[in-house]
Amino acid sequence: MKLRYAVPAGVLVSSILFAGCGQAGTADQQPAATPKDTGATTQTTTPAATAPNFDQAVAAYRTYATEQCDTFVKKTEEFTNAVKAGELDKAKALYAPARMYYERIEPIAEALGDLDPNIDARDGDVEAADWRGFHRIEKTLWEENTTKGLDEFSDRLLSDAKLLRAKVETVNIDASLMVTGAVELLNEVSTSKVTGEEERYSHTDLYDFAANVEGAQKIYDILKTDLNQKDAALEKQIGERFTALQQELAPFKDGEGYVSYTKLKPEEIKKLSQNLDALAEPLSQMGKLLGV
Numbered sequence: 001m002k003l004r005y006a007v008p009a010g011v012l013v014s015s016i017l018f019a020g021c022g023q024a025g026t027a028d029q030q031p032a033a034t035p036k037d038t039g040a041t042t043q044t045t046t047p048a049a050t051a052p053n054f055d056q057a058v059a060a061y062r063t064y065a066t067e068q069c070d071t072f073v074k075k076t077e078e079f080t081n082a083v084k085a086g087e088l089d090k091a092k093a094l095y096a097p098a099r100m101y102y103e104r105i106e107p108i109a110e111a112l113g114d115l116d117p118n119i120d121a122r123d124g125d126v127e128a129a130d131w132r133g134f135h136r137i138e139k140t141l142w143e144e145n146t147t148k149g150l151d152e153f154s155d156r157l158l159s160d161a162k163l164l165r166a167k168v169e170t171v172n173i174d175a176s177l178m179v180t181g182a183v184e185l186l187n188e189v190s191t192s193k194v195t196g197e198e199e200r201y202s203h204t205d206l207y208d209f210a211a212n213v214e215g216a217q218k219i220y221d222i223l224k225t226d227l228n229q230k231d232a233a234l235e236k237q238i239g240e241r242f243t244a245l246q247q248e249l250a251p252f253k254d255g256e257g258y259v260s261y262t263k264l265k266p267e268e269i270k271k272l273s274q275n276l277d278a279l280a281e282p283l284s285q286m287g288k289l290l291g292v
Helices: 009-020 055-084 090-101 105-112 114-120 134-143 151-168 177-192 205-231 232-252 268-282 285-288
Strands: none
Touching: 009 205, 055 151, 055 177, 055 205, 055 232, 090 105, 090 205, 105 114, 105 134, 105 151, 105 177, 105 205, 114 134, 114 151, 134 151, 151 268, 177 205, 177 268, 177 285, 205 232, 205 268, 205 285
């Protein structure tokens, strides 16, 4: 979900810097040739700037989003089947891994109306009567320690996941959505994941944290060749800061997943937040340099 809470100053700057990403970038133009004086009025035109072509990058990102959606539907079905079968421990184990496939491509869902709140709203984000999705199920699984009463929520969650998959192939994706989406994913981490507020019952925030970072890094990986041609130093800086953030996350791995967020010390959370802000600042410059 977007901007559920106040954005920390460091990352808010990133969003402000990105406000101009929808404007066309400045391209080199050759001045129109001066016509010879023939006594007749000659109309001259200035060649239009050639907009960068990101068709290949957009196609690559759509392929990535589609692949994530395919697995998201599969993992969500496994999760909801466990809930409906009353397999509490299995449902808890499948919850966070299924969400990672969604969290990597959340900017796509946010472009599709109510799909994001239907899938990912937390208690208080929407009217109580409308609350459904992962976090509605999460609350019952961990706070009440039961799967009872969750069949309808499970069916609707799987239906929403399938709807997301159906729409991902036709949703309008452009380079602007990609570059703003990369920063929004980091903002998601700053506003809810690093604070421990996203997964308030299961404390599986590090799964979401890692998935958001991975989703942003995928966008950077797709666009970095174009960025390198514009500003090699900035491209290198962004790459190095992604690496630094991943290295900070690595010690908290637990098998294929991550430890409970409750196990992190305040200084460890602070270090993660600092590395996150250090990445968000240069990443926010990517859109303007690419002219999107």
